Amino acid sequence: xxxxxxxxxxxxxxxxxxxxxxxxxxxxxxxxxxxxxxxxxxxxxxxxxxxxxxxxxxxxxxxxxxxxxxxxxxxxxxxxxxxxxxxxxxxxxxxxxxxxxxxxxxxxxxxxxxxxxxxxxxxxxxxxx
Amino acid sequence: xxxxxxxxxxxxxxxxxxxxxxxxxxxxxxxxxxxxxxxxxxxxxxxxxxxxxxxxxxxxxxxxxxxxxxxxxxxxxxxxxxxxxxxxxxxxxxxxxxxxxxxxxxxxxxxxxxxxxxxxxxxxxxxxxxxxxxxxxxxxxxxxxxxxxxxxxxxxxxxxxxxxxxxxxxxxxxxxxxxxxxxxxxxxxxxxxxxxxxxxxxxxxxxxxxxxxxxxxxxxxxxxxxxxxxxxxxxxxxxxxxxxxxxxxxxxxxxxxxxxxxxxxxxxxxxxxxxxxxxxxxxxxxxxxxxxxxxxxxxxxxxxxxxxxxxxxxxxxxxxxxxxxxxxxxxxxxxxxxxxxxxxxxxxxxxxxxxxxxxxxxxxxxxxxxxxxxxxxxxxx
Numbered sequence: 477x478x479x480x481x482x483x484x485x486x487x488x489x490x491x492x493x494x495x496x497x498x499x500x501x502x503x504x505x506x507x508x509x510x511x512x513x514x515x516x517x518x519x520x521x522x523x524x525x526x527x528x529x530x531x532x533x534x535x536x537x538x539x540x541x542x543x544x545x546x547x548x549x550x551x552x553x554x555x556x557x558x559x560x561x562x563x564x565x566x567x568x569x570x571x572x573x574x575x576x577x578x579x580x581x582x583x584x585x586x587x588x589x590x591x592x593x594x595x596x597x598x599x600x601x602x603x604x605x
Numbered sequence: 606x607x608x609x610x611x612x613x614x615x616x617x618x619x620x621x622x623x624x625x626x627x628x629x630x631x632x633x634x635x636x637x638x639x640x641x642x643x644x645x646x647x648x649x650x651x652x653x654x655x656x657x658x659x660x661x662x663x664x665x666x667x668x669x670x671x672x673x674x675x676x677x678x679x680x681x682x683x684x685x686x687x688x689x690x691x692x693x694x695x696x697x698x699x700x701x702x703x704x705x706x707x708x709x710x711x712x713x714x715x716x717x718x719x720x721x722x723x724x725x726x727x728x729x730x731x732x733x734x735x736x737x738x739x740x741x742x743x744x745x746x747x748x749x750x751x752x753x754x755x756x757x758x759x760x761x762x763x764x765x766x767x768x769x770x771x772x773x774x775x776x777x778x779x780x781x782x783x784x785x786x787x788x789x790x791x792x793x794x795x796x797x798x799x800x801x802x803x804x805x806x807x808x809x810x811x812x813x814x815x816x817x818x819x820x821x822x823x824x825x826x827x828x829x830x831x832x833x834x835x836x837x838x839x840x841x842x843x844x845x846x847x848x849x850x851x852x853x854x855x856x857x858x859x860x861x862x863x864x865x866x867x868x869x870x871x872x873x874x875x876x877x878x879x880x881x882x883x884x885x886x887x888x889x890x891x892x893x894x895x896x897x898x899x900x901x902x903x904x905x906x907x908x909x910x911x912x913x914x915x916x917x918x919x920x921x922x923x924x925x926x927x928x929x930x931x932x933x934x935x936x937x938x939x940x941x942x943x944x945x946x947x948x949x950x951x952x953x954x955x956x957x958x959x960x961x962x963x964x965x966x967x968x969x970x971x972x973x974x975x976x977x978x979x980x981x982x983x984x985x986x
Contacts, residue, residue, distance in 0.1 A: 512631070512643055512846070513651045515937040516914050516944075534966075536914055538650045538937055539642065539846050560912075 477505040480571055484547065484586050485595035491571065492547040494586055500574045501547060503535060506599040508570040511537040517559045517566070519544075519575055524552050526578065528585050533575070535566070548585040550578035619667035620760045620824035628842060636732030638668040641844040653847035654939040657808050658980075661766035662843035663831050666807075667819065668731035670756035672741050675724040678749030683725050686744050686887055687717060688870065690880040694719040699787045699803060701878050704740060705888030709869040709895055713737050713860055716805055718789045726755075726801075730860045744887065759801075760824040764831065765812035765851075767982075768838040773813050775834045777802065786811065795830045797823065807848060809855025810982055847939075854938050854980035856906065856947065862917060862933040863904055863947055871900050872949065902930060902949040906977035907961065913970040915946035915963045922962040926969050929954055929961070938979060945979050946972075 483491040489507035493500045508514060516536040526532040526546040533544040554577040558565060565573040580586075590598060617638050625632065630641035643650045656662045674682055683691040689702035696719055704712035713733040718726040729737045738754045745752055764773050770781050779792030779802060789803040794815055806812035817827050832840060849859070858864045863873055870879045870892055881889065881896075909915060915935030923929050935946030946963070954961060957976050962969040 509645070512645065513649045513939075515651075516912070518912075536937075538850060538939065541914075541916060 477571070479504070479592040479596055481592045483571070483592060484589035485592065485598075486545060486547045486589060487598060488543075488545040489599075490545060490547045492586065492589065494548075494580060494583060497580050497583060498553070499548065499550065499578050499580050499586075501576050501578060502574040503544070503566065503570055504595070504599075505570045506602075507535075507542070508567050511535065511540055511542060513538050514563045514566045517563045517575065519555050519559070520552050522552050522555055526550060526552060526576075535563075544575070547589055548578070548583075549581040551581075553577045553579055617668075619665055620819050620821045621665045621667065621828055623821070624825045624828055625665065625842075630842070630844060633845070635845055636668065636730070638731055640668060641665065641842070643844040643846045644842050647841040650844070650846040650850065651939040653841060653843040654850050656839065656841050657766045657810055657843060657847065657851055658940045659767065660839045661764065661768035661772050661812075661835055662841055662847070663828070663835070664763040664765065664843050664845075664848055665760070665828070666763050666814070666848075667760045667824075669761055670729040670731065670734035670737065670754070671759055671761075671816070672727040672729060672738055673724070673753040673755050674727065674741070674745065674750050675721075675753075676748075676750030677723055679723045679725055682745040682748035682750045682752075683717060683727075684883060684886060685748070686741060687715065687727075688879040688886055688888065689717065690883045691717055691719070691725065692883070696721060697788055697790055699789050699805060701787075703864070703870070703875065703878065704737060705870070705886070705892075706866060707887055707891060709871075709888040709891035710866050711860065711864040711868060711870075711873075712740050712866070714858060714864055714875075716803075718803060720789070720801075723750075728761075729756075733860060758819055759816040760819045760827070761814055761816055762827065762831065763806055763808075763812060763814045765806045765808040765843075766810050768835075768840075769810070769812040772831065772835040772838050772840060773802075773815070776830055781813070784813075795827045797827070807857055808851035809857065809978065809980055810851070849934075850936050850939055853934050853936055853945065853947070854940060854978070856978035859934060868949075869895055869900075871895055872902055872904065874904050900952060903952050903955050904933070905948055905950055905955050905974045906979055907932075907935075907946045907948055907963070907972045908975045908979075909944035909946075909963070909970065909972045910960075911971040913963065913965045913968070914944045915948070915965070915972065920964040921948045921950055922964055922969050923954065924960055924962065926962060928964075932963065935963075941979055943979075945975075947977075950974075
């Protein structure tokens with residue numbers, strides 16, 4: 477699955493897509509593949525604040541629990557409520573099954589994240605380990 | 606300064622390792638073995654689990670160990686080291702049992718197969734292979750029997766699910782319908798002679814476990830023939846991930862979780878496999894004493910009420926959020942589609958319907974005690 481070039485990526489395998497101050501956050505295809513069948517997603521409430529690099533929730537597969545790390549700081553404006561009952565949507569298409577939408581505190585934070593090309597290189601090294 | 610021997614843990618591989626890799630299995634380290642946890646290309650843990658509940662799946666369980674006890678004193682030796690009553694076994698019959706420490710806690714749980722007049726095969730866990738073999742050898746010295754570690758001699762394949770019999774029947778000359786649950790026989794399988802075929806498993810389903818020579822070619826040949834012959838039944842290979850969720854739904858104990866060297870037989874509620882009326886066995890005296898004192902904690906099944914998944918090691922709290930116990934195994938249950946778990950709690954919390962809480966990373970999440978096993982296979986009509 478290709479990594480969209482208009483997304484930015486973290487080394488903890490989240491993606492973020494920004495449009496001005498508004499951004500959408502999800503986990504990458506590599507993350508869903510490593511986790512396997514996802515059965516539970518814990519997300520913050522609308523209105524809560526998330527901080528770049530800090531955890532904002534978790535995603536669980538049958539086997540594993542994995543923390544979610546905020547790719548950027550901001551305030552949660554929307555939560556993908558579909559995932560509460562259908563978390564497997566992330567396995568089906570991780571790059572369209574978004575987790576939360578946020579208003580960015582400082583859009584410049586995204587400059588320090590990985591491009592699609594850099595992220596792909598990063599995961600191919602991870603996979604080779 | 607004492608000499609310290611640097612030990613690098615050696616990760617072992619089964620004879621089917623390359624076969625698993627070719628099938629795209631995701632491999633993990635489990636008890637010193639590199640084993641397939643799931644086969645994403647056939648659907649992953651949930652699909653594997655549900656295929657075993659409704660059709661048939663095959664598992665490589667060659668990491669399990671095997672100890673042969675044979676000789677005129679074999680029965681007396683097995684009786685001495687195990688808690689179930691092996692004298693009740695007919696030739697060709699098997700029983701769930703356990704090796705106990707003198708304090709009534711677990712060395713390991715085992716399946717004891719009676720293969721001949723004076724011949725027994727103990728199938729043991731992967732993580733306790735060496736410990737178990739030493740234990741059995743050291744505690745049977747006074748008996749007229751030989752103890753052999755056959756763990757590396759077999760590739761063990763489990764064929765599990767309601768279609769297991771139909772699948773295996775295509776590849777064997779043994780009339781499998783004549784082999785009852787927890788019985789064992791020998792016969793031809795895939796052209797190999799004298800193969801041990803046991804109607805046992807660790808999934809809560811009907812099924813068989815076969816013991817074939819552990820060379821790579823023979824192992825791969827049998828594995829591939831099972832997949833080929835099972836195509837009409839929708840067979841898929843299954844990994845340890847599904848094996849774990851299947852055994853949890855059926856409330857089958859896992860060493861290091863529900864049973865261990867600090868948990869005794871009464872706490873683990875395995876009373877029905879512990880025959881106090883047989884003469885003597887290691888652990889009996891301590892269990893006799895423990896019985897009159899009652900248990901401090903007992904194993905219960907739980908189901909999450911609020912959102913969250915109980916995981917191994919999570920703390921169990923009472924309604925007022927005081928700590929009362931811990932989770933031994935917890936997971937999403939793929940067939941039941943519920944979040945379930947097993948936990949040790951004081952007996953006063955063991956009644957079905959009791960509300961408890963599970964501490965899931967600083968949050969106390971509501972659950973309740975439910976009857977077990979969570980899943981019981983439908984009886985055949």
